[in-house]
Amino acid sequence: MKFKHLYIALLIVLVGCGKSISPVDSALDKQILHFGNGTEPQGLDPHIVTGVPEHHLLISMCEGLTISNPKGGDNLPGVAKSWSISPDGKTYTFFLNENAKWSNGDDLTAEDFVWSWMRILTPSLGSQYPDMLYYLKGAADYHQGISNDFSTVGVKAIDKHLLQVELKNPTPFFIKLLSHYSTYPVHKETVLAYGSIDDRNGQWTRPGNFVCNGPMNLKTWELNKQITVEKNPLYWDAKRVRLNEIRFYPVSNESTEDRMFRAGQLHVTNVVPLEKCPVYIEEKNPNLRIEPYMGTYFYRVNTKHPILKDKRIRLALAYAINREQIVKKVSKCGQPAAYSFTPPGSAGYEPQTNIPYDPELARSLLAEAGYANGDNFPILEILFNTQEGHRKIALAIQQMWQENLGISIQLVNQDWKVYLAREMTGDFQISRAGWIGDYEDPNTFLDLLRLNRGNNKTGWENIEYDQLLELANSTNDQVLRYEYLNQAEKLLISEMPIIPIYTYVRQYQISSDVKGWYPNIIDTHHPKYIYLERE
Amino acid sequence: MLQVILKRIAIAVPVLLIVASLTFFLVRMAPGGPFDADKVVPPQVMKNLNAVYNLDAPLLVQYKDYMLNLVQGDFGPSFRYPGRSVTEMISTGLPVTLELAFYAILVAMIVGICAGVIAAVKRNTVFDYIPMSIAMLGICMPTFLLGPLLVLIFGIQLEVLPVSGWGSLAGDKILPSITLGAAYAAYIARLSRGGMLETLNQDYIRTARAKGLPEHKVIIRHALQGGLVPVVSFLGPAIAGLIGGSFVVETIFQIPGLGRFYVEAAFNRDYTMILGTTIFFSSLIIFFNLISDIVVLLMNPRARSEA
Numbered sequence: 001m002k003f004k005h006l007y008i009a010l011l012i013v014l015v016g017c018g019k020s021i022s023p024v025d026s027a028l029d030k031q032i033l034h035f036g037n038g039t040e041p042q043g044l045d046p047h048i049v050t051g052v053p054e055h056h057l058l059i060s061m062c063e064g065l066t067i068s069n070p071k072g073g074d075n076l077p078g079v080a081k082s083w084s085i086s087p088d089g090k091t092y093t094f095f096l097n098e099n100a101k102w103s104n105g106d107d108l109t110a111e112d113f114v115w116s117w118m119r120i121l122t123p124s125l126g127s128q129y130p131d132m133l134y135y136l137k138g139a140a141d142y143h144q145g146i147s148n149d150f151s152t153v154g155v156k157a158i159d160k161h162l163l164q165v166e167l168k169n170p171t172p173f174f175i176k177l178l179s180h181y182s183t184y185p186v187h188k189e190t191v192l193a194y195g196s197i198d199d200r201n202g203q204w205t206r207p208g209n210f211v212c213n214g215p216m217n218l219k220t221w222e223l224n225k226q227i228t229v230e231k232n233p234l235y236w237d238a239k240r241v242r243l244n245e246i247r248f249y250p251v252s253n254e255s256t257e258d259r260m261f262r263a264g265q266l267h268v269t270n271v272v273p274l275e276k277c278p279v280y281i282e283e284k285n286p287n288l289r290i291e292p293y294m295g296t297y298f299y300r301v302n303t304k305h306p307i308l309k310d311k312r313i314r315l316a317l318a319y320a321i322n323r324e325q326i327v328k329k330v331s332k333c334g335q336p337a338a339y340s341f342t343p344p345g346s347a348g349y350e351p352q353t354n355i356p357y358d359p360e361l362a363r364s365l366l367a368e369a370g371y372a373n374g375d376n377f378p379i380l381e382i383l384f385n386t387q388e389g390h391r392k393i394a395l396a397i398q399q400m401w402q403e404n405l406g407i408s409i410q411l412v413n414q415d416w417k418v419y420l421a422r423e424m425t426g427d428f429q430i431s432r433a434g435w436i437g438d439y440e441d442p443n444t445f446l447d448l449l450r451l452n453r454g455n456n457k458t459g460w461e462n463i464e465y466d467q468l469l470e471l472a473n474s475t476n477d478q479v480l481r482y483e484y485l486n487q488a489e490k491l492l493i494s495e496m497p498i499i500p501i502y503t504y505v506r507q508y509q510i511s512s513d514v515k516g517w518y519p520n521i522i523d524t525h526h527p528k529y530i531y532l533e534r535e
Numbered sequence: 536m537l538q539v540i541l542k543r544i545a546i547a548v549p550v551l552l553i554v555a556s557l558t559f560f561l562v563r564m565a566p567g568g569p570f571d572a573d574k575v576v577p578p579q580v581m582k583n584l585n586a587v588y589n590l591d592a593p594l595l596v597q598y599k600d601y602m603l604n605l606v607q608g609d610f611g612p613s614f615r616y617p618g619r620s621v622t623e624m625i626s627t628g629l630p631v632t633l634e635l636a637f638y639a640i641l642v643a644m645i646v647g648i649c650a651g652v653i654a655a656v657k658r659n660t661v662f663d664y665i666p667m668s669i670a671m672l673g674i675c676m677p678t679f680l681l682g683p684l685l686v687l688i689f690g691i692q693l694e695v696l697p698v699s700g701w702g703s704l705a706g707d708k709i710l711p712s713i714t715l716g717a718a719y720a721a722y723i724a725r726l727s728r729g730g731m732l733e734t735l736n737q738d739y740i741r742t743a744r745a746k747g748l749p750e751h752k753v754i755i756r757h758a759l760q761g762g763l764v765p766v767v768s769f770l771g772p773a774i775a776g777l778i779g780g781s782f783v784v785e786t787i788f789q790i791p792g793l794g795r796f797y798v799e800a801a802f803n804r805d806y807t808m809i810l811g812t813t814i815f816f817s818s819l820i821i822f823f824n825l826i827s828d829i830v831v832l833l834m835n836p837r838a839r840s841e842a
């Protein structure tokens with residue numbers, strides 16, 4: 001009997017809790033977007049941080065000269081209401097919006113951009129993205145301390161609302177760079193009120209101090225819990241902004257994020273857990289989105305390695321991988337197999353390369369290199385950072401190479417930083433890698449394998465490839481440019497210092513209440529177009 | 536007693552200095568640095584970053600600078616989160632972790648002691664077997680399994696409790712506290728059962744019963760004090776373990792506690808943060824062990840006289 005009372009009490013407590021109204025349900029009236037943002041951002045200073053969570057936050061609170069088009073394609077006006085380009089493609093004149101203001105009410109002027117770009121190029125700030133402005137005349141010299149005079153850098157305020165930029169070469173993708181947060185302006189008076197121009201630890205990014213010029217304002221920042229931004233009434237296009245608030249949650253655990261979405265605590269997730277993706281595809285989950293993404297999953301080959309410096313062996317390895325099987329049976333989340341380094345459809349660029357799955361050709365190439373049937377071939381290592389998805393792909397490739405080429409492969413997984421350190425020092429043979437484009441243009445991929453690029457890491461150097469890229473970046477004619485880039489891509493694939501595996505997709509869940517959210521290859525969803533509505 | 540406390544504090548200082556020094560050199564020996572990223576930082580930028588954080592100085596000079604700052608209570612700036620000091624991050628995460636640990640230990644003690652005492656009193660009956668079997672299950676079941684399981688039942692199926700958060704939604708502290716407390720409840724149940732069984736066989740308990748004292752008074756007024764000594768000795772390290780080991784629960788339930796900073800700092804090679812949190816957790820372990828020793832001394836006259 002005693003226990004009966006206990007059961008009744010417990011039932012009353014549970015029923016008393018009742019089914020609560022979820023945050024997603026209650027957000028409709030208030031127009032509050034609950035956003036799964038991956039990890040805690042490093043910070044909110046656009047000239048210091050790097051990373052995708054920071055990108056989501058900064059596009060809501062600040063704005064550059066242009067913004068990414070939410071439907072993909074050419075950038076749209078941001079602070080610059082229009083711009084003109086000189087016939088030689090080297091001089092850009094930006095006409096700034098007279099209504100553009102800082103969130104404290106100050107006017108936003110051309111001088112603000114000059115000072116902000118000087119800040120990011122100040123060596124002692126230690127910004128990790130100064131190269132985004134290296135396309136400007138004199139910028140690299142200033143950043144590398146060769147010149148101390150900022151007036152030699154190609155950016156000038158002609159008047160309050162007229163900004164002139166001079167480039168080293170015609171850079172057809174320059175307008176696209178200007179929506180990247182590293183080129184955003186910062187409010188000089190606020191930054192200087194909390195430190196010097198090169199102070200990395202200034203407190204100006206804290207709630208209450210933060211001043212920027214985007215559609216939203218920083219409201220609260222609770223470390224590792226949530227960041228709330230609210231509508232900025234002083235934003236020049238405020239009438240278009242329909243969301244009142246966005247709450248960013250740093251949910252690094254994919255399963256937790258999935259459960260939060262299912263319980264109505266999030267409108268948008270950052271990812272879908274690896275093991276859930278095929279299940280949701282099969283269940284035809286209406287919230288699941290799988291969209292093309294500008295990223296490539298590939299294997300990096302150390303071309304300085306005594307065996308792998310032979311092009312025929314690299315080609316044999318590439319031709320012995322059945323990519324279709326990997327995407328269908330291993331990654332299983334709608335990724336397309338990759339036959340080029342640059343993902344197809346990046347700003348209208350279609351790579352014309354192919355990497356056949358041809359075990360016979362692969363075997364003959366290996367035999368040509370002196371290893372018929374894989375005899376006497378040394379045991380090679382595939383290095384990857386510890387993650388289940390990478391391990392499964394490495395296992396599949398290990399088996400394919402064993403079956404098709406008769407060679408043995410050892411799998412080596414390492415902690416992320418150890419993996420990075422080994423790649424950096426060339427202490428690897430074959431390593432897993434991925435590359436996500438910073439802006440929508442093939443240059444963000446092909447530039448990687450040029451001479452002296454830190455991110456190359458393969459040891460591969462090809463003068464012809466470098467010249468083709470140089471030619472592509474010095475012409476104003478987009479058709480000709482893509483032709484050069486395609487030639488470079490073909491050369492790259494014929495040499496195979498990297499072995500493309502698949503093209504990334506963006507897989508996430510989104511509530512049907514979220515409107516004004518369009519798929520685009522660089523996965524940028526500008527908050528001023530997003531709103532909530534239930535059908 | 537005072538002598539014992541002073542002795543323990545005198546030992547704690549060199550222990551902490553050794554922990555700090557060992558951690559300092561160990562993290563530097565680990566491959567990879569705080570600014571290594573997928574997109575390689577250009578050498579010029581790396582040079583600038585190293586200069587900003589004093590990483591370009593010889594290691595021994597860095598060690599000397601760090602220790603001098605440490606003695607003055609300055610843990611330095613976080614490398615991963617520019618603009619945040621390690622002290623600020625610890626003080627942000629600590630109250631949350633302490634609160635979580637407090638609720639967890641509360642759950643553990645209420646459930647554990649009740650189950651243990653009932654099991655000891657009703658020895659070899661169903662009231663002994665069932666709680667003790669559940670306790671064994673609790674010890675075996677890891678938090679990363681129990682947490683999601685509770686979330687699935689109460690958060691997603693029944694929709695009565697939030698699946699994550701801390702202090703944002705009504706009732707969001709219940710599931711994490713139960714998850715974290717469950718394993719400790721199980722330990723406490725077994726310890727209190729053992730302690731109680733031993734005490735119940737003592738002569739003074741027989742005397743109390745012989746004097747005609749009702750059974751509940753015998754247990755509550757006489758047996759509990761001796762029976763719970765093993766539980767109290769366990770509580771010191773348990774609380775320190777709860778605070779330091781809440782990482783999994785914090786991750787599952789998206790709780791902004793210190794555990795997440797601690798583990799993520801190691802992955803990010805955030806040198807100052809690793810050092811700061813390690814030294815801080817070491818101090819906590821020393822402190823809670825000291826507290827638990829003092830309480831045992833107060834509860835156990837024999838130990839007091841030996842001390």
